[in-house]
Structures are given as structure tokens and as C-alpha cells.
Amino acid sequence: MTERFYVTTAIPFVNATPHLGFALEIVQADVLARHQRRRGAPVRFLTGTDDNSLKNVQAAEAEGVPVRELVDRNAAAFAALREPLALSFDDFIRTSSDPRHRPGVERLWRACEASGDLYRKHYQGRYCVGCEQFYTDAELVGGRCPEHGTEPQPVEEENWFFRLSRYQRRLRELIASGALRVEPASRRNEVLGFIDGGLEDFSVSRSVARSRGWGVPVPGDPGQVVYVWFDALANYVTALGYGTGSDDYQRWWAGGDRRVHLIGKGILRFHAVYWPALLESAGVPLPTSILVHDYLTVEGRKLSKSSGNVVDPVALAARFGSDALRWWLLREVPRLGDADFTVERLAARSDEDLANGLGNLVNRVVAMVHRYRQGRVPCAAAVPTGAERLAAACQRAPGLVDEALEVGDFRRATAAVWAIVEEANRFVEASRPWELAKAERAGAPPERLDAVLALLLGACRLLGEELAPFLPAAAARIAAQCAAGSGRLPEPAPLFPRIGSLEDAGVAAGAGRPAG
Numbered sequence: 001m002t003e004r005f006y007v008t009t010a011i012p013f014v015n016a017t018p019h020l021g022f023a024l025e026i027v028q029a030d031v032l033a034r035h036q037r038r039r040g041a042p043v044r045f046l047t048g049t050d051d052n053s054l055k056n057v058q059a060a061e062a063e064g065v066p067v068r069e070l071v072d073r074n075a076a077a078f079a080a081l082r083e084p085l086a087l088s089f090d091d092f093i094r095t096s097s098d099p100r101h102r103p104g105v106e107r108l109w110r111a112c113e114a115s116g117d118l119y120r121k122h123y124q125g126r127y128c129v130g131c132e133q134f135y136t137d138a139e140l141v142g143g144r145c146p147e148h149g150t151e152p153q154p155v156e157e158e159n160w161f162f163r164l165s166r167y168q169r170r171l172r173e174l175i176a177s178g179a180l181r182v183e184p185a186s187r188r189n190e191v192l193g194f195i196d197g198g199l200e201d202f203s204v205s206r207s208v209a210r211s212r213g214w215g216v217p218v219p220g221d222p223g224q225v226v227y228v229w230f231d232a233l234a235n236y237v238t239a240l241g242y243g244t245g246s247d248d249y250q251r252w253w254a255g256g257d258r259r260v261h262l263i264g265k266g267i268l269r270f271h272a273v274y275w276p277a278l279l280e281s282a283g284v285p286l287p288t289s290i291l292v293h294d295y296l297t298v299e300g301r302k303l304s305k306s307s308g309n310v311v312d313p314v315a316l317a318a319r320f321g322s323d324a325l326r327w328w329l330l331r332e333v334p335r336l337g338d339a340d341f342t343v344e345r346l347a348a349r350s351d352e353d354l355a356n357g358l359g360n361l362v363n364r365v366v367a368m369v370h371r372y373r374q375g376r377v378p379c380a381a382a383v384p385t386g387a388e389r390l391a392a393a394c395q396r397a398p399g400l401v402d403e404a405l406e407v408g409d410f411r412r413a414t415a416a417v418w419a420i421v422e423e424a425n426r427f428v429e430a431s432r433p434w435e436l437a438k439a440e441r442a443g444a445p446p447e448r449l450d451a452v453l454a455l456l457l458g459a460c461r462l463l464g465e466e467l468a469p470f471l472p473a474a475a476a477r478i479a480a481q482c483a484a485g486s487g488r489l490p491e492p493a494p495l496f497p498r499i500g501s502l503e504d505a506g507v508a509a510g511a512g513r514p515a516g
């Protein structure tokens with residue numbers, strides 16, 4: 001697997017600081033990037049912020065601060081997720097200030113124009129600023145936005161339009177054939193259904209007045225500003241220097257092998273319909289995969305700023321550690337269907353899996369190697385009898401992880417690794433190394449206990465490797481615990497704190513509660 005792999009998150013609006021829903025997406029993208037690097041692929045992982053939306057302008061007006069000040073402050077909060085969430089992104093683009101962005105948007109615009117796909121027309125519609133999109137009456141629920149439950153504003157103006165209707169057949173073919181892969185399948189069907197319903201041309205600009213002068217001016221038409229989605233989607237190529245002539249564009253996009261977008265279900269249409277159509281029009285290759293996640297709720301309520309129950313991922317990571325937070329996001333959130341977050345669930349999952357299941361296993365195995373072999377790693381040629389299931393779990397895990405991550409199924413991927421932990425713990429109980437040690441002292445040969453310890457330590461080392469994309473910090477501790485650098489393993493040390501006891505001590509009180 002040495003294909004060049006490019007992975008992106010959506011770029012969030014910066015009208016507020018990051019919430020847990022974005023943490024889910026960026027942790028998922030991080031897992032894909034780390035996984036591919038471990039398998040030897042050259043990887044580029046991009047994230048960033050959508051600074052140019054009207055929503056940001058309105059948030060700044062509400063706060064009474066200049067737009068620049070608000071977007072700079074909030075964009076910094078997104079970039080600062082890196083450490084608390086243990087992220088490994090290679091690049092971070094900001095659409096309002098990155099010198100690579102505007103020339104790329106302009107080039108994309110000119111390319112669509114040259115294809116004859118842009119035209120001006122008078123337009124009337126209903127616009128949700130929260131979504132930054134127009135809605136038809138049929139799409140509204142009781143006259144309200146299906147995402148926000150708010151009434152869209154009537155807008156009437158002369159705008160530039162993109163001839164999306166021209167691309168209906170082509171898009172259908174690309175998605176149905178899998179040339180542009182949309183996962184999971186239910187999301188692919190949703191896109192196909194939308195395309196089959198008929199694609200209408202869509203507005204790709206707004207007046208300077210309505211945008212308050214914020215955003216990228218339309219090339220050759222300074223009275224108009226490029227529609228924020230046209231502008232935002234372009235970040236996936238502008239960050240690679242599409243408009244500035246950098247080699248990165250050739251390396252990771254035009255000549256790259258895998259171009260993967262991770263997104264939430266609410267912006268599927270923009271990524272699986274509008275974006276590929278714009279690229280087709282501009283003569284630019286399409287993404288190869290779009291992986292779609294569902295939403296998180298918190299204590300049963302939708303996660304959004306307006307609903308007042310934002311959960312701060314930085315505060316959660318500070319209280320429980322990046323391992324516990326990442327593990328909940330990756331292990332608990334299903335492929336389909338919204339997942340409900342509570343601090344209790346995070347704590348329970350961490351204690352049960354990390355402290356009890358994984359931490360105990362590694363600790364026990366290292367302690368036994370010390371107790372029975374003075375810390376020296378025993379050699380063994382064969383798999384001991386009774387260890388078939390553990391050996392099979394170890395053998396199958398890497399392939400299963402590959403398969404699951406290919407389609408963005410993080411729960412299935414972690415389950416494959418978790419099978420090793422379960423089988424290893426079972427094997428400790430079944431093989432009873434302490435009795436083998438007793439038998440040795442009574443004169444039995446050492447081969448059986450050597451083989452048992454060697455297999456268990458091998459399983460722990462494999463966990464250190466296979467968990468690295470999911471739990472980078474913990475995996476490094478496991479690897480260090482199982483490495484016999486000077487001929488002996490280091491003394492066993494606990495790998496994970498028990499969160500339950502932190503909570504008893506009042507340390508975690510209040511984390512994850514509705515912000516009010």
C-alpha cells in the first residue's frame with residue numbers, strides 16, 4: 001500500500017469555538033492518516049476553517065467585534081485542537097487569510113466560466129444563513145430549515161448561477177459506478193435519489209451588500225462575492241496550490257491516488273453533487289471517496305451552538321485525556337445513526353476497555369515476564385496449545401482494520417483490534433501461567449510457560465502497533481512497556497488512569513454538562 005493518500009475534513013464555520021461533533025470528524029480523519037502512514041503510504045492530511053461565511057459575519061455583528069477579529073480568534077481555537085486531540089494534520093488552511101486560497105478560487109471560477117457553466121440571472125429564494133444555502137419550499141419542514149428549525153430569509157437579487165443541470169447524467173454515472181465512492185451505501189443511495197429528483201442550477205455568488213463585503217470577489221464582477229460553498233469546497237485544492245502553481249497540487253490531487261473527504265451527513269449534497277460538478281466543469285479530477293458520518297447528540301439533544309449544549313472537546317481531553325476521548329468517539333459512535341454522548345458513557349467506556357481490558361492485560365503480561373523470567377523476553381517457536389483463537393485474532397486484525405477503514409467504519413476497525421484484547425485476556429485465564437510456574441519449580445520443563453508468555457507479549461506488542469492510529473499516546477506507552485531495549489522489559493506501570501475514581505474525587509465534575 002504505497003498509494004499517495006490525501007485526506008481532508010470539512011472546514012467548519014468559525015462563528016463559534018469547536019464542539020464535539022467536529023472533534024469526531026477530525027479524529028476520524030486523523031485515524032485514516034495515521035493508518036495509511038503506518039502502512040507505508042505517503043500521506044497528506046488537511047484541515048482548516050471556513051472563514052468567509054455570512055454566519056461568521058453575523059456572529060461578529062452580534063458580538064460587536066470586527067469580523068477579522070472573530071474569525072482569527074475562533075480559527076486559532078480550531079488549530080489548537082491539535083495537541084489535546086493528539087492530531088497529526090500536515091496542513092491547516094484558513095479561507096480568509098491564506099495566500100494560497102483566493103488565487104485558487106479565482107482559477108476554479110475562471111475554469112467553470114470557460115466551460116460556459118456560469119451565467120447571471122435574477123433570483124428569488126429562501127436562504128438559511130445557518131446552512132448557507134437556498135431551500136425550495138418542498139425541502140422546508142413547515143416552512144422551516146430541516147437542519148436548524150429556523151425560518152429562512154427571503155432573498156431577491158441578481159446572482160451568478162452554475163449549470164448543475166448539465167451534469168446530472170455524468171454525476172449519476174460516477175457515483176453509481178463507484179468511480180466516486182460514497183460511504184456508507186445508504187448515503188450513496190441518498191445522493192442518487194437526489195440526483196434522480198432532477199438537478200437545478202444553483203447560485204454561486206451573492207451581492208457585496210448581502211455579504212457585507214466579506215469573502216472573495218467574483219473575478220471580473222466586483223459587485224458580487226463568490227458563494228461561500230464554492231469558496232469553501234475549493235479549499236481542498238487551493239491548499240495544494242491549485243491557484244499558485246505548487247507541485248503539491250500535482251502530487252496529492254491531479255496525480256494522487258486517493259483523495260478522501262470526511263464529512264457530516266448535513267453537507268453531503270455539497271460534497272457529492274455540487275463539488276464534483278464544479279470539478280468536472282473545471283476539468284479537475286474528482287475526489288475518490290466521500291466518507292459520511294452521522295451526528296452526535298448530547299444527553300439526547302442535538303449538538304449545536306444554538307441549542308445551547310455545546311461540549312468542549314478541549315475541556316474533555318484536559319479532564320479525561322486524549323485516549324479516553326478518542327476511544328469513545330471511535331469505539332462507541334456507530335456507522336449509521338446518531339450517537340448520544342454523556343460524560344458517564346465516556347468514563348464507563350474508558351474504564352471498562354482501557355483501564356480494565358487493555359491496561360490490565362499489558363500490565364499483567366509484563367508483570368509475569370518479570371516475575372517468572374526476570375524481565376527477559378522468552379523465545380518460543382510454536383503457538384502453545386489452546387491459543388488458536390488468540391493467534392487467529394492477531395493474524396486477522398490488520399486485514400480487518402484495513403477493510404473497515406477503507407469504508408470509514410471506525411467501530412468495526414476498533415472491534416477487530418479489540419478481539420485481540422479479549423482473546424488475550426481469555427487465554428491468560430485458560431493457560432494459567434501461575435500454575436505453569438509452580439509446575440516448573442517442581443521440575444517441569446520451561447517450554448510451555450515460555451511459549452505462553454511469548455505469545456501474550458507478542459499480542460501486546462501487536463496491540464501497540466495496531467492501536468497507534470486510534471490511540472497514539474496509549475499505543476506509544478504500550479510499545480515502550482513491551483520493548484526489551486536493554487534485554488529486559490521495563491518495570492510494569494499502569495497504562496490508564498481509572499476515570500471512575502477521578503469522578504469520585506470530584507475532578508471531573510461538570511465536564512460535558514450543557515454549557516447553558
Ligand SMILES: [Zn+2]
Nearest residue numbers: 128131145148
Ligand atoms: Zn439551516
